[in-house]
Amino acid sequence: MARSITVHDVPDETGDALAARAALTGRLRSICAHLVELADTPDPQAWLAAVRARKAATHSSLSATRVLEDRAADRP
Incomplete structure (x- = not known):
């Protein structure tokens, strides 16, 4: 089951850049894939x-x- 997570202490510029990319390109799935890979490593x-x-x-x-x-x- 999928769930939402919150990442604290992310610099404002980084959060803004990720939100903009996700809105334009659907990169949110890519971020999720990176998190899954990180957890599996x-x-x-x-x-x-x-x-x-x-x-x-x-x-x-x-x-x-x-x-x-x-x-x-x-x-x-």
Whole structure:
């Protein structure tokens, strides 16, 4: 279910520019798409913590060379 949100402390010029663009071009959907993408993108620190935890749990220790070789093997 969609809902409205309020963003505080947006500079006046920014709010005015976004409102004008949305009125002229329907960019409001684009702003919503950016917000969805932002919400779906993991925080870099949380992602790194998850990678480190997974590495510790699996006792994985691949060298950078091995990672690059494996990545290259998956590409045409």
